[in-house]
Amino acid sequence: MKRVLFLLILSSLLLAQKGPKEIVEKISDKYKTIEKMEMKVRIVADIPNLRMPEKTIRLYYKAPDSLKMAASGFALLPKNGILPFMDLGNFVGDSASFDTIVTDTLNGKEMWVFTMSKPLTGPEEHITFWVNKGSEIIEKITITNNKDILSEISFCYQNIDGFWLPDTTRFDFYMNRRIPYALAPSITNPFGSVDIGSKEDHFNNRGEVRLIFFDFRINP
């Protein structure tokens, strides 16, 4: 009897437990009605040995995964994590498999945490999602190899027309090599001097880029 009761409880618990793919699909479903979207993004970069002005660009999203940028001059835009719901589609293909879901807390909030075991850009890189249990939105994405966190994307959201869309996205990243420390041309170095550093230099090789979103237009 005890064994039957235990199996019943276990099976009901397993049924109640959401799998990563279900969570991912649920999040994607929430944004399915967004066919087109325009927004402005202010890009603030804090990268060692690189100073650039704040730049405001216009982004154009078209479902399912087209994102175009219009900017005057030069702008840097992270390859991943601009629109988290769009990234899910990119990251999670049919061949993707996930590690078992675990529960964790992030900033006092309960999260589902699951890691994609499918390599992304290299054989040792993995992507981990932190999904808010209550609001079912992605709060953080990390891309790691076996040693280090290669990049970490943290999201703050704003509610626009019933959709949780990014308000501020912080993109922390790691560079294999730092940006060269270059000095301006001078009489002693007519074309400037450059210290590119060695591969073993592990200082100044982490940077941060913040994206501040505003002026959304959904399905204009």
Add this chain to the structure above:
Amino acid sequence: MFKLFILIKVELIKIFAKPRTYIGFITVGVLIPLIMVLIRWFGFALPEYYLRQLSQNFDMQGSLVNGYLVSYYLMSILWIHFPFFIILVAGDSFAGEDSHGTFRLLLTRPVSRIQVLTAKYISTFIYTATMVSFLGVISLGSGNLLLGSGDLFVFDKGILILSQNEAVSRFLIAYSLAIFVQLVVASLAILLSTISENPVGPIVGSYAVIIVSIILSMIKVDALRGLHPYLFTSYFDVFFAPFADPIPWKEIWGSVFALFKFGVLFFILSVIRFVRKDITS
């Protein structure tokens, strides 16, 4: 004062009547647009090389290879190559009169020698300012026309990207400082021109002084370090200073003041030499 204006006008007519005056204009007018065309055809991989560390994580929108970047790089010719065009004209100012035997005729007019010297100085300065401005206009103009405009990529304790508006104002300051640097070059050439009776001497001499001074300024030997403040070429790099953030005004004014002192020194020596000069031709 009116006489001085007449003298300046006459000197300007003399300068712009000589074919050698146009060597610099023609060279800059042909070479700079040609460089821009070559870069348009074959590219300029410099920013990509320095920012390649970011390509793993970022998409880069817009090119940093534009008219401003190439103009910034072309400012490097202002060290050694560009002074030649200034010396070519300034070195001829007095020695040319000597070699053509026109000094005696000029000095029979009711003008003082200092007025003649001042007029030659001012007219050479006008040529110098015109030449540097021409370089700026051709460089920025053809660059923007052929390569487009945009943010400016420069080196300043790493990589510094200046917005387009900032870039324009920085170039204005930089070219103003470049004019000032070249005025000192012109002053040196005029000084040597007052000494020589043949224009070849001051042209070669001034250029030799600049090259030797630049070599001494460039060599990083402790023994020579004490000499650097006394070499006017040590301050030649002032026109690159505006491309920093923030603009190092203190350093700029320090260099400008040092160059001013050299300019005044060359002027005073020219006055002493020319006033005492025995005109035999």
